[in-house]
Amino acid sequence: MTGTAFLEANHVSKQIKKEQILTDIDLSLHKGKIYGFRGKNGSGKTMLFRLLCGLIRASKGSVNVDGKTLGEDISFPPSVGVLIEYPGFLNGYTGFKNLKLLAEINKIIDDEKIKQSIGMVGLDPDDKRKYRKYSLGMKQRLGIAQAIMEEPELIILDEPTNALDSDGVEEIKKVLLDLKADGKCILIASHDKEELDYLSDEIFMMENGKIVDHYALEGDSA
Numbered sequence: 001m002t003g004t005a006f007l008e009a010n011h012v013s014k015q016i017k018k019e020q021i022l023t024d025i026d027l028s029l030h031k032g033k034i035y036g037f038r039g040k041n042g043s044g045k046t047m048l049f050r051l052l053c054g055l056i057r058a059s060k061g062s063v064n065v066d067g068k069t070l071g072e073d074i075s076f077p078p079s080v081g082v083l084i085e086y087p088g089f090l091n092g093y094t095g096f097k098n099l100k101l102l103a104e105i106n107k108i109i110d111d112e113k114i115k116q117s118i119g120m121v122g123l124d125p126d127d128k129r130k131y132r133k134y135s136l137g138m139k140q141r142l143g144i145a146q147a148i149m150e151e152p153e154l155i156i157l158d159e160p161t162n163a164l165d166s167d168g169v170e171e172i173k174k175v176l177l178d179l180k181a182d183g184k185c186i187l188i189a190s191h192d193k194e195e196l197d198y199l200s201d202e203i204f205m206m207e208n209g210k211i212v213d214h215y216a217l218e219g220d221s222a
């Protein structure tokens, strides 16, 4: 693909103690695309995502976002939405209140935008139930709303459709394709080959912390 990549990983490796977790990862990812990451449990998808969003640092190599190097020019990508494992939502607050607390960190969106994001993932923004009463699927939807509410340029989602019923999966697929059409750079890890193939422009296959295959999907939903 021509043009400057939005997110680049250059020979990235990660070692924790003696264990080699990621080895020589190269990525060149663009805006307006969805990238799917597939691999067995423990193949390194989550660790790679942590690294790309600045939560951990590479042992070797570098990650650049929009031309800036993580850990040198910037600590975190300037505009990123992340869903990795279970977000630390507070049990005693509603979904809206949880997102409002998080929105107060950056202060770039108002209540209306929070409610709109909650609605986009198929939840009721005015639901008075506390987070502890949410089903697993509702928690997952709220996690996605949290990741997209500030309209970040880079969206990193680890298993976004986990725990969702088939309606939920369809809703989230549509949300992700709309975000792609808006020019976001979207990374998704999933075990579901069919879902990943449907959404993605390119697939990265991971095995033992390495990218063992990388291919573009023809005739995707773009």
Ligand SMILES: Nc1ncnc2c1ncn2[C@@H]1O[C@H](COP(=O)(O)OP(=O)(O)OP(=O)(O)O)[C@@H](O)[C@H]1O
Pocket: 016, 019, 021, 039, 040, 041, 042, 043, 044, 045, 046, 047, 048
């Ligand atoms: N904090 C840690 N310290 C040391 N090793 C870790 C740590 N976290 C994960 N690992 C190891 O890193 C490897 C990659 O794990 P990772 O969670 O990235 O895999 P994954 O592809 O996301 O798996 P899954 O599909 O189960 O989510 C595994 O071998 C795991 O045991």
